Amino acid sequence: MDIKALNKDLATLVEKKNQLAVLDYNDPKYDDIEEELHDLEDDLIENYGEYLEDALHTVHDDIAPDNDVLLPIAYLADKYVKVGEKADGSPIWDTDMKQGVLVDVDDYPGKPARLVLVPNPVRLVLSVSGVGKEEVWVAK
Numbered sequence: 488m489d490i491k492a493l494n495k496d497l498a499t500l501v502e503k504k505n506q507l508a509v510l511d512y513n514d515p516k517y518d519d520i521e522e523e524l525h526d527l528e529d530d531l532i533e534n535y536g537e538y539l540e541d542a543l544h545t546v547h548d549d550i551a552p553d554n555d556v557l558l559p560i561a562y563l564a565d566k567y568v569k570v571g572e573k574a575d576g577s578p579i580w581d582t583d584m585k586q587g588v589l590v591d592v593d594d595y596p597g598k599p600a601r602l603v604l605v606p607n608p609v610r611l612v613l614s615v616s617g618v619g620k621e622e623v624w625v626a627k
Contacts, residue, residue, distance in 0.1 A: 490626045497606040500527040501567045508566040528560045546624050551590035562604040584614045
């Protein structure tokens with residue numbers, strides 16, 4: 488698996504999601520950007536879907552075995568936030584605690600928890616209400 492290509496494609500998709508997130512439905516650019524976003528999502532599934540689904544199965548088996556694994560694009564946030572830069576100038580991305588797929592985590596019974604796919608590095612982040620965030624998988 489070409490992790491650099493996956494990261495680049497995921498980062499491009501994230502930037503497109505952020506463009507769409509700030510537009511109103513009535514904006515003349517909305518439909519075009521939404522179509523571009525869907526194309527990027529389709530490409531992500533076509534090129535990396537199997538790899539990401541394997542990772543999601545592993546994570547679900549480890550932390551949320553009672554939940555079904557969804558398509559990788561379901562784990563994307565609606566909006567991402569740049570929280571810094573790496574040494575190479577590329578952005579460090581994060582999301583708020585309400586983004587991603589709701590999962591039942593055995594280690595945190597009764598606490599709302601979500602899994603979200605984040606680029607740079609490509610990783611799955613578990614957000615648990617009242618507890619915090621942790622990386623539960625990083626692409627290698």
